Amino acid sequence: MGSKRLCRARSLTSFHVSLCFLLLMVLGAFPLQVLGAETSIVIGLTGDAESLDPHVTAISTTGSYQANIFETLIYRGPNLEEKPGLAVSWEPEGENAWIFHLRKGVKFHNGEPFNAQVAKWALDRAKTHPKSLTKGQLAQVKEVQVVDDYTIRLVTYGPSPDIPRNMFNVYIVPMRYLQEVGDEVFGRKPVGTGPYKFVEWIKDQHVKLERWEEYWGPKPPIKYVTYRPIPEDATRVAALLRGEIDVAEAVPVVDIPRIERSPNARVIRKPGLRLIYLAFDTKRKFGGPPPEGSPGIPEGQPNPFLDKRVRQAIYYGVNEDELLQYVMEGSGQAAAQMIPPPVFGYIPDLERYPYDPEKAKKLLAEAGYPQGFSVRLDTPNDRYINDEELAVAIAGQLKKIGLNVTVNAQPRAIFFPKLMRQYENSFHLSGWAGSIGAYNLLALVGCFDKKTGFGRANYGQYCNPELDEVIKTINRTIDPKERMKYFRKAAEIIHEEVPKIPLHYQELIVGISNKFDMDVRVDEQIWAKEIKPRE
Template sequence: MACALIPSLTLMPRGAQAQPAPTLRIAVEADITSTDPHYHNLAPNKAISAHFFDPLILQDEQQRLVPGLAVSWRAIDDTTWEFKLREGVTWHDDSPFTADDVAFTVQRAPAVPNSPSSFGLYIRQIAETTVVDAHTIRFRTTGVFPLMPVYLSTFGIVSRKHGEGATTADYNNGRAMVGTGPYRFGTWAQGDRITMERNPAYWGGVQPWASVTTRFMRSPASRVAALLSGDVDLIDALPTSDIGRVERDARTQVSRTVSNRNMYVFVDHLDRLSPFVTDRQGRPLDRNPFRDVRVRQAVSLAVNRDAIVTRVMDGAAEATGQVMPRGWFGWTPTLPPPAYDPEGARRLLAEAGYPNGFNLTIHCSNNRYVNDERICQALGQMLTRIGIQTTVQALPFATWITAASRQDYSMLFGGWGIDTAEPSSPLGSLLATFDRATGQGASNRSRYSNPEVDRLVAQGLATLDDEARRQVFIRATEIAMRDVGLVPMHHQVNLWGVRRGLAHAARADEWTLAMSVKPAN
């Protein structure tokens, strides 16, 4: 497959050289929901998990595939993939890594109870797993599946010895936290910090940090203050308003790259009385207005994307009219950002039978995405101007995501990191019809559904030729955007604050990894 390359910036020292420290101190915005590597397909969870559990195939900072626990892979016929595994790899308890552990992981990952967002999306195409020998494994797929290497780069491999019979709670308390990764699990205090120790036997080479402490620090001001005071060495989600401040300080620097994360608005597509929509008198409407495509189009036209980029994001974003970032595999020039047109939005509302608009509450997180609450407030003002009187409710991410997954909201603002660097991830997760059995639409919290989009996603996943597959996914994207299956907003620019004297490799996937930080000399 053809993967778009997103340039990353490795920062070099501009000032005094840092001496190698025994402990790397990191502060990140988002807490994790579990240390179980298969519980929640969520970027903060996956970034933390990557320290302990290696995948078969790694992604570098530009999301190019590189060997991980697998050293090579090939399709031996139309429906069979063979992976040769790295020899000499041991688990953190010094037991050997084998193909049996991979077979166990493929069985476990899509079947974790109560998963808010399952990894089944990446595994459902596997019909049969065959352990050929200790370091060779084969997967028979349900059909032609060219993206197998990409999909198998999205989750970590766990030990059968420690994982069989283990629950998510066993990972959370550390009993099952035995991986092959560069760091060994130390402690986890939810909402506070996670600690880890260097794995001296790591197959990829010993890391420069003897230990790592990652603190979960929701407050942007607190993270910046911790960096400037020297309490931490690296922070993620640097507030856009603090870029200049961090760059001017002699002790700190900024690391940045374009993100794979699409920020979007979901509206309720269910045939019901939508829970947070009323008429002007506060009475429930007799139908869900968002079932009418004209209302969804009105919402999109009401959004001044350029204003959000310049005034709310301080330029650290790119407005978009589709799910893929500009220039990536599956992006198309046929879907530019919709022009801001409040008059056109009001006309569409009137045509749909809402000349006086209606009342609405939009829900968003206040501690997950860059400027998430501020963006929500701006959206509320923009919608109010076209006659949709909007109230904003911003919540902690853990509370927000739980309710969003139950379809408790009428409108929500969220984001999706494209961990496969191609369109099947957002199309299959956000816009495909929700199907718990197959994992399709696992994060489709609006319950948008179009059989033609589903058909094209399936066709693209079974198309060997890169260019033909790209065109199929573009067609699926065009249909979903015509339907306003979601309202695309912008792609973020990922920002980190880094202590001078350290070299940091900025990642398009937003992951904040100890492995991305080294002494600069």
Template structure:
């Protein structure tokens, strides 16, 4: 028997599907479906220090200290924290917090977490830097823990806002695959782990016993949708309720769509470029003279070359034309008004003539060739931004080709120093300058926990020393002055080439509301039915 529908019935079915897709939230179910731009490469909360990984696992695992939508510190599993001595921080845990399997949270779980964070199997760059200053963990009682450091460490609570807490009983002997399968994914967070599928998505279900506010969603489905067009199409069709990283080219159209609303804010994500510093000789990947022959030395070791490439870029054109206004040109990594933003550091001038002069002065009057490596599915406009930069550089004689890679390949090759020049992104979720100084341009030191995402191996002893002084200075005003000095020194040395800060945007079904976050995290806890 045929089950084909007549044209009239097919039209009725399509109309019904559209009405269902845009019915008021809560009228049909308590399920929220989120389309994520950035695929998550592990459900292990300590595996990879990326915003997308952290945001997904934050549904299952809590932190001692949390950050609100404006990156301000608020209580998490710790109801309070105090510097009882210049080198000792005491954290007092909330009472009666339970793991998803019913066992109680204790200070011993915090101690176990801190020991595990820098020792995650196969991690491409985790959260070791957040716990490296801790020299001793003292469990005072079940609800009290003291963390000792060799030097004063005023940023301890800020750092620990990046460390999700795991249990000793579920985490002992567990590796990333145990978290991916769910065996070890037992947290204290607002949602319980259901499944994680690499390259596809994840599912969580509400934890009714969570210590925080009751969540409206019984189930949350996360779908990884790295393609910009597919993500926009999914929210327009009602296949998902919410998408992040709204493509700048689609933003005007989605704003006009009556079935959708847009939530947005200025973010703390810097898009930047960084050359290879790991080689002194001319064997830099993708870098040759104009005849395709190896150069005698690494041109990027010369600050004049780095400054030339910076002056060759029209950042305002990138922000306005490539990013369609969804970006803010910058010469540093924090927005105006942020703690430790240096108002004396402006947007580098677009000056092709000065760029050519600097190249000639450095010994490259005819330029050279370079390959710019970029992810093509990680940041808004990543590939198109790189293509525009390639045109700017080619105009000053640095003939540039693009190597575009999916994020999974890009992030695995970066730690092996396989890129001659690369496009990257860094979110300063701590809301202050030292987070980037320690990680992106801090000299790589596994034991110290610095420079884990410093794939290009930039190193400046002067900058490291100034950063160290800043992060061990107790007084907030003095520390800010030192950090501003470090910002200026870094921009003078051009350890990275800043391009722009992203404006974070989410598109969601009408009937929903979303609290836009400066740290660009996409959280079900930030979404709720509109009143």
């Protein structure tokens, strides 16, 4: 019998009256959270997970799913703070090693214990798995040694000052469970040590998580978490305004006033790390079908991007101020380099090429293209803020210097597999968010090396041995002033060679229900464990 029905009964004793009063107060007057009832949240992301195996994916959206299930030795705070994770402390040992003291009493969601042997196995897997996209974080690690049950030693090839920050992105996975079920099952039904355990993944619909009550650390206040992939910006914002989701990732600038007018939601804005850039195929000699040919260039035609004068001309032909003002509606910060301002290695006085279409035409003529040429510009249309609109605007700007640019915009589910696994591009727009300066360079412009992870995101296949040596020197230089000298040298080489054209650093714009509070993470990920009900 419901409380209101009980209280409408015609014959009530004094006991019943008191009971009715209490029931009405409890069920009607007080919010459920006051009573300690469990909370739930629905988070709308721009896409689904590629895999829930954290070693074989590197898309920040996928990281939002994984970061609640898995943990790293060192926890990365919302503003890149270093905090103890599965390691309680760490220190260098001489010049060629780091010691990590591991947390005791931790177990995986399946009951498997965490210890030094498991940590070593997980790091070895991240470094050697043929599909690992985290091996670049361990490029300086020669060997992982077990010192005792709760201590490991990372032996490096030389001084490696970035080892602690590299641990931000290397998740610890369960040895026994992975050996039992294999990679494929693990990627669909993961087990970790994090504050949330996996419940269900229905592709393109949702990922469901539940708070793990045996978690070693403070338990998050929200018990039930549902992540929903909603690629369409308008649909994601509408879902927030209707109360169907509580958090909306990557709100378009145009929708900010609409959300701010709502009594039920608000917008949080913050400068981000993500660099949006243009990149070129600098390896294949002629246009044609991949992998031998460069697919965005007419078949049989020479690849113009092999000449740095052409790459420089395009840089001069892009009006970034105009892009920021009209396409991005004032959101974002013009970029001149691969490293964002908050990250060590950023060069404050390095400037973009100025917009100069006449100089661009002159360089094209010098390179043998006085009448320009035709090329396809590949871009995702549901990954970055106004990504397709940016590509279309850039194509229009480059028409003024004589280039005939056809925009090929595709959903991320099609664009990235072609880009990342097949190098199916000649000229593309993409993005990168990295919190470690040396790793940004290593991944974005290093010569591709499957074993070390160099060039992991270098999909134009640019290769400059001189630049690689500078990056390696950065990796092994301890003194901050000396490191900055090499960061500057690397930046100057990239500025001259133009393997990529930096456009801007994206602003982070998140829509959130007034029922919740969160600190927007500069790495763009949305971790449910960092969200709390609003007081």
